[in-house]
Amino acid sequence: MKTTLIDIENVSFQYDYTHVLKNISFRVEEGDFLALLGPNGSGKSTLLKIILGLLKPLSGEIKLFGEPSATFKHREWIGYVSQKSNAFNSGFPATVQEVVKSGLTKKIGLFKRPGRDAKGKVQAALKAVGMDAFMHRNIGELSGGQQQRVFIARALVSDPKLLILDEPTVGIDHENVQSFYDMLAKLNREQGITMILVTHDVDTVSNRISHVACLNQTIHFHGYKNDFDNISQDALDAWYGHSVRKIH
Numbered sequence: 001m002k003t004t005l006i007d008i009e010n011v012s013f014q015y016d017y018t019h020v021l022k023n024i025s026f027r028v029e030e031g032d033f034l035a036l037l038g039p040n041g042s043g044k045s046t047l048l049k050i051i052l053g054l055l056k057p058l059s060g061e062i063k064l065f066g067e068p069s070a071t072f073k074h075r076e077w078i079g080y081v082s083q084k085s086n087a088f089n090s091g092f093p094a095t096v097q098e099v100v101k102s103g104l105t106k107k108i109g110l111f112k113r114p115g116r117d118a119k120g121k122v123q124a125a126l127k128a129v130g131m132d133a134f135m136h137r138n139i140g141e142l143s144g145g146q147q148q149r150v151f152i153a154r155a156l157v158s159d160p161k162l163l164i165l166d167e168p169t170v171g172i173d174h175e176n177v178q179s180f181y182d183m184l185a186k187l188n189r190e191q192g193i194t195m196i197l198v199t200h201d202v203d204t205v206s207n208r209i210s211h212v213a214c215l216n217q218t219i220h221f222h223g224y225k226n227d228f229d230n231i232s233q234d235a236l237d238a239w240y241g242h243s244v245r246k247i248h
């Protein structure tokens with residue numbers, strides 16, 4: 001039987017007086033590659049922040065790896081890459097290697113030094129994202145897509161079991177988006193890393209994912225990608241709030 005990594009049970013959330021999430025329930029199991037879809041402002045980033053323990057739900061419960069979120073100790077099992085990661089300009093004084101190594105502090109604690117195997121871990125993480133040749137380059141000299149791969153490596157270096165990516169391809173051109181998703185699919189398939197990917201890009205990612213969740217304040221659909229493909233256009237338009245085009 002598959003292990004449930006995230007179990008979201010009836011979660012609601014509001015900022016001040018605005019309800020953002022209402023009665024959200026779904027599970028993410030080991031090995032899933034889940035695309036989290038929804039229009040702008042539908043609560044996707046808020047839900048991720050709740051999963052990451054950065055926000056507390058108003059009601060409901062979240063279990064991470066079977067443990068209530070509040071007492072979950074292995075935060076290093078969950079890697080996170082935000083859409084704002086690729087914001088370094090060419091003057092930023094850090095090498096790719098240093099950026100990736102900084103991901104190890106999550107595992108070993110802020111005031112301890114990384115062990116002797118740190119370099120090997122950094123190299124392995126960079127290799128996994130196809131960026132090992134860039135190890136000594138300055139992060140600011142890389143393209144947006146390359147920087148985003150480095151941030152995946154930074155998340156990978158602490159051996160996460162789950163990667164959460166919030167629109168990681170914003171600003172990356174179409175051709176590089178394809179190879180970026182291929183890299184994620186390889187990590188999912190070969191290293192068994194479970195993926196939650198927030199995207200507006202369902203057509204491009206569609207043949208790499210296993211599951212889809214559609215969010216607009218509440219969950220309108222959660223299930224296998226093949227079942228998502230069979231959803232009627234009317235149902236899709238209704239939860240999106242306007243007409244959307246589904247391309248196969």
Ligand SMILES: Nc1ncnc2c1ncn2[C@@H]1O[C@H](COP(=O)(O)OP(=O)(O)OP(=O)(O)O)[C@@H](O)[C@H]1O
Binds near residue numbers: 046
């Ligand atoms: N810190 C905050 N304080 C108050 N309201 C907020 C805050 N952050 C987000 N919101 C509001 O909560 C709602 C959901 O925002 P959220 O960022 O979770 O949506 P999203 O689906 O990730 O959107 P996008 O696709 O545009 O990134 C929006 O109406 C937003 O304006």
